[in-house]
Amino acid sequence: MENLIIVVTSFQLPAGVTADQIRAAFEAVAPGFRNVPGLVRKKFLHSKDCRTAGGVYLWNDERAARAFMNERVAPMIREKFHVDPSIEFYDSPVIVEN
Numbered sequence: 001m002e003n004l005i006i007v008v009t010s011f012q013l014p015a016g017v018t019a020d021q022i023r024a025a026f027e028a029v030a031p032g033f034r035n036v037p038g039l040v041r042k043k044f045l046h047s048k049d050c051r052t053a054g055g056v057y058l059w060n061d062e063r064a065a066r067a068f069m070n071e072r073v074a075p076m077i078r079e080k081f082h083v084d085p086s087i088e089f090y091d092s093p094v095i096v097e098n
Contacts, residue, residue: 004040004092005062007069010054011077011085013046022046022053029076038064054085058092065089 013022026044033042038061046053055073059065069087077085 002060004095005059005065006090006092007057007059007065008054008088008090009057009069009073009077009085010052011081011083013051013053013081015051017050019046019050022050025080032072036064036068037061039068058095062089 038059039057040060041058043056045055074085074087
């Protein structure tokens with residue numbers, strides 16, 4: 001398997017958002033992550049206290065990852081939550097799956 005790219009995003013949520021509301025929001029946007037060229041997997045996540053949310057993405061194409069994150073994901077987060085997300089890119093040369 002070629003060197004894969006991991007992208008980790010995080011952003012602050014407004015006070016008072018519940019886990020159920022976060023899940024519903026994730027489910028609403030999840031279809032937009034299907035069939036994205038170069039995207040292998042996307043995991044939605046939120047902190048236990050529901051103050052931070054984000055995602056972990058596995059990509060097989062860094063150029064596609066950077067374009068998608070900058071052109072689609074970051075603007076979506078800014079529009080919905082009025083915050084700038086943290087977006088970090090990592091090389092992932094080895095993956096273990098159980």
